[in-house]
Amino acid sequence: xxxxxxxxxxxxxxxxxxxxxxxxxxxxxxxxxxxxxxxxxxxxxxxxxxxxxxxxxxxxxxxxxxxxxxxxxxxxxxxxxxxxxxxxxxxxxxxxxxxxxxxxxxxxxxxxxxxxxxxxxxxxxxxxxxxxxxxxxxxxxxxxxxxxxxxxxxxxxxxxxxxxxxxx
Amino acid sequence: xxxxxxxxxxxxxxxxxxxxxxxxxxxxxxxxxxxxxxxxxxxxxxxxxxxxxxxxxxxxxxxxxxxxxxxxxxxxxxxxxxxxxxxxxxxxxxxxxxxxxxxxxxxxxxxxxxxxxxxxxxxxxxxxxxxxxxxxxxxxxxxxxxxxxxxxxxxxxxxxxxxxxxxx
DNA sequence: GTTTTATGTCAGCGTTGTTGACTTTCCAAG
DNA sequence: CTTGGAAAGTCAACAACGCTGACATAAAAC
Numbered sequence: 001x002x003x004x005x006x007x008x009x010x011x012x013x014x015x016x017x018x019x020x021x022x023x024x025x026x027x028x029x030x031x032x033x034x035x036x037x038x039x040x041x042x043x044x045x046x047x048x049x050x051x052x053x054x055x056x057x058x059x060x061x062x063x064x065x066x067x068x069x070x071x072x073x074x075x076x077x078x079x080x081x082x083x084x085x086x087x088x089x090x091x092x093x094x095x096x097x098x099x100x101x102x103x104x105x106x107x108x109x110x111x112x113x114x115x116x117x118x119x120x121x122x123x124x125x126x127x128x129x130x131x132x133x134x135x136x137x138x139x140x141x142x143x144x145x146x147x148x149x150x151x152x153x154x155x156x157x158x159x160x161x162x163x164x165x166x167x168x
Numbered sequence: 169x170x171x172x173x174x175x176x177x178x179x180x181x182x183x184x185x186x187x188x189x190x191x192x193x194x195x196x197x198x199x200x201x202x203x204x205x206x207x208x209x210x211x212x213x214x215x216x217x218x219x220x221x222x223x224x225x226x227x228x229x230x231x232x233x234x235x236x237x238x239x240x241x242x243x244x245x246x247x248x249x250x251x252x253x254x255x256x257x258x259x260x261x262x263x264x265x266x267x268x269x270x271x272x273x274x275x276x277x278x279x280x281x282x283x284x285x286x287x288x289x290x291x292x293x294x295x296x297x298x299x300x301x302x303x304x305x306x307x308x309x310x311x312x313x314x315x316x317x318x319x320x321x322x323x324x325x326x327x328x329x330x331x332x333x334x335x336x
Numbered sequence: 337g338t339t340t341t342a343t344g345t346c347a348g349c350g351t352t353g354t355t356g357a358c359t360t361t362c363c364a365a366g
Numbered sequence: 367c368t369t370g371g372a373a374a375g376t377c378a379a380c381a382a383c384g385c386t387g388a389c390a391t392a393a394a395a396c
Contacts, residue, residue, distance in 0.1 A: 145302075246354080272374080
């Protein structure tokens with residue numbers, strides 16, 4: 001990767017379109033791998049990626065409201081509602097009317113919801129762990145740094161929300 | 169990132185579930201940013217991401233066959249066919265019957281197809297360039313390494329196909 | 337106490353993925 | 367030269383998951 005130091009010490013990158021295109025393709029192919037294992041499991045349950053995302057974030061923040069989930073997932077409430085309906089009908093998620101504000105619904109994973117989320121998460125974590133192992137610790141640091149820089153500022157906010165209780 | 173050296177010199181990574189989950193969320197949020205700019209442009213043309221992917225890989229390998237595109241994109245021919253039909257009807261892609269093997273169709277971008285591909289690619293490359301600039305050269309190297317490790321071996325093959333004429 | 341805002345639900349539509357059945361074209365092996 | 371099979375395309379139906387619009391209800395604001 002071509003780079004030089006300015007007299008001021010700032011690192012400059014000279015990035016060809018070709019290098020950037022390879023990065024774009026890497027994202028495309030890697031994302032396919034990233035979702036492949038959960039997708040296989042979801043098929044067995046007749047669920048899709050949207051259900052996985054909902055399970056993931058409900059698991060991360062039990063009792064979260066529909067509205068909060070909405071802003072994290074970046075879809076319309078109607079779209080999320082259909083997904084939640086399926087999950088509730090399947091007994092994977094429980095929706096409790098808010099005590100302070102009865103308009104709100106607080107979302108929790110049921111026992112079987114927790115089990116499925118674990119199954120999905122384990123498969124995806126194993127893929128991630130394997131990739132991290134192959135790549136090595138400095139690569140992982142770089143990976144995370146570039147991904148964070150690629151996010152929309154608004155989304156980065158959601159990402160960093162739970163970061164405190166994390167790895168650094 | 170926790171890591172130690174074994175007496176043998178191999179680097180071991182101790183990765184908590186929490187660290188891996190953050191990596192998973194980073195992929196999720198970053199991919200949203202990654203596709204956000206092209207999605208906005210595609211909306212104006214009443215096209216979707218599937219069309220963008222087809223344009224990208226036809227642009228990368230002009231004259232590629234439908235079958236080759238199929239194995240790269242990993243969708244069914246029926247699904248790809250609908251996308252190609254739209255692109256051909258819109259005058260963005262040209263399909264030429266093969267000379268050596270007349271069963272094959274070779275795909276090329278038209279002038280306006282090239283223009284749209286450029287517009288999409290430029291938007292996406294700018295996002296990528298910005299992220300690379302923010303993260304710095306070592307981070308970029310790590311990013312690419314982890315992404316490649318995350319791919320399915322079969323997909324990695326497609327990725328490396330055009331790598332020779334690339335950056336290393 | 338009526339209006340406005342927030343939240344969630346129901347109905348319907350578009351894109352893009354899927355499978356299955358079928359036809360046409362054409363290369364190549366027998 | 368015929369036939370088997372690969373490549374490409376079409377039609378139909380369906381599922382997942384985005385979207386908009388219309389609407390009910392709860393809470394807040396006036």
